[in-house]
Amino acid sequence: DAIAVEDFRPKFLARTTMARKAADATIGASKMALIEMGRKHGRDVRLVHPAHTTMDCASCGARTKHALPLSERTYTCTACAVVSPRDKNSARVMLVRAGLTPAGVEGARPLGALLPEAA
Template identity: 70%
Template sequence: MSRKVHALNKTAEQKITCGPAQPDSTLTAARQPMRHRAGMPRIKRKRDALPTLNCTTGGFRLRDGRLHLAGGIILTVVWSRGLPSAPSSVRVYRDSLGHWHCSFVVATEAEPLPPTGRAIGIDWGVRETATTTSGTHDLPHAEHGKTAAQKPARHQRQMARRRTPKTRPDTKGYRAHTTMDCARCGARAKHALPLSERTYSCTACGAESPRDRNSAHVMLTRAGLNPASADLVSPVRG
């Protein structure tokens, strides 16, 4: 068989192979590096990853407000708040801005906030970071990139420190079909809105409102919280 193929290859423009050489050529093409193959995910190299260190109970201890790690490493920690109990593990890592952080795992009990009689609906969107039923608590988009990493962190600190005696965020997640339901009459659109369409228009009652604000009102009424301060939104039908 090999002599016959060799004789044909003398006059043929396209060379052919015989035996296992033919499937080998197919496997060789499949073994090309991923950077030469379209549509394949990139491999995250270890040298490109940010440094991090995880230690359990036997690998660290706290003494006089300082963190002692295995290997004689002593770190002076700037505490954001006190630890409610003894930590079971710690993670030391560096963020994209070059700042070092320590994250402790502790056991704690949830303390529910006292009821205020008021509620607010929050929708985390694409164009805006957060759109609420109250315009005073909306958060604009903080943009992307390493240079903008400080902005969302600042917004998170503001939300954590903000205390309003008359408003309490509703943390229940009722996100299914929130962009399709009308916050005024409860009618549901036949098709989901594309992300490029930022205004919600109801074909049943004719109501129009920003897409994210309509979703925030829908989540608020689904949670059973429908105060008069929420622009008299009608409950969504089941």
């Protein structure tokens, strides 16, 4: 029903001006296609700022003091002691930032999680 995606801007990937323009055009076209397909199929697509998604805790919102190295695949929160895979924690952080309710342990949303409130 809803999709949260990083608003990715790949400034660090290109070394030359021509490569940078090509990367910007490709990412821009991909974002436009995703948003258009979401609109076509009645999905809510939300772009999320990507800063600190791997450093924030999805449960309590605390931020780690240091960046996790890429070799470390498990995120452990120092504030609330939650342990989860790094990628799943980042995905949950993006959902929370987008204002969506993350799916539970079984992969099912709580009843009425994305339903509009009745007036």
